[in-house]
Amino acid sequence: MTYALITFADPASGESLTGLETGGRVLPLTAENLALPGSIPVSIETIIEHWDTAEPQLDRLAGEAGQAGTAAAGWLDFAELKVLVPLRPQQILQAGANYRKHVIDLAVAHRDGGGTDEEIRERTAEIMDKRAAEGTPYFFIGLPTAMASATEDLILPASGKSHDWELEVAAVIGSRAFRVSPEEALDHVFGYTMVNDITTREFVFRKDMPAIGSDWFRAKNAPGFLPTGPLVLPAKFVEDPQDLKVTLRLNGETMQDESTSDMIFTVAQLVSHASQQMPLLPGDLILTGSPAGNGAHWGRLLRDGDVMEGEITGLGTQLVRCKDEVAQ
Known part of the structure; x- marks a missing residue:
């Protein structure tokens, strides 16, 4: 059972x-x-x-x-x-730009190069295919202090205006993994849980230091910015982590609705690549990236009174209400 x-x-x-x-x-x-x-x-x-x-x-x-x-x-x-928050990992690694359709949509939205929308899509798809074959995942580090339960209210910080959702699957590490191969990687996964990787978009890129690039620390680590759970599902009940459905509804309207089969790098590849740089410890979380359909895509970001309902196959349901910090 x-x-x-x-x-x-x-x-x-x-x-x-x-x-x-x-x-x-x-x-x-x-x-x-x-x-x-x-x-x-x-x-x-x-x-x-x-x-x-x-x-x-x-x-x-x-x-x-x-x-x-x-x-x-x-x-x-x-x-x-x-x-409550299901567990408190020592380390949280977050994979960025790991869903093919999501990256292609972003390229069109940001007009990454000249040409028509279709030309940009074709060009970006070729880049992603090459990245999947020859490249490596893009990781950054999250903080356990940003974690919240699957039903806690999300306080939208007054310091920013462009708070966004990113529902995704997280792998829970079950045993120490250091420099493991993709073929060995899933043997080190205890199970899976659901996270919503909240992001303040205006903080992602540093305008005062553009050469440094992205500032994930400030964009993603406010209190409550990582609703996690409610469940941790043991890996033996997940036949294929690349065959899970990720769905997020905002006030009842479906915004994200994608399969994990759209990942550029599989869960096994993500765990393996992460372990090449650092030992992964029992209880650590490896976030696998957000599929298409976040607020930046829709031109609709989070605001006071919004309700996010997240579901991932076998991982239960999150129900998070948004409240402006200034209204508290």
């Missing part, structure tokens, strides 16, 4: 708990029902660390729930829980 892991607030005490989610019900996890030493605090991070022991217990618990019905004692209704 398919199951996922979540972190949530105890309805009685507010304490942070880790749960097994299946069929819309959640079982709080303890060292006892995971067969872990009693002194180990249970979190998604410790489950990753002790996966060899925890996995058969989770399989058993999910199987028992399927046989007896998840209304059994101890199970909670997922819809009634306050979800």
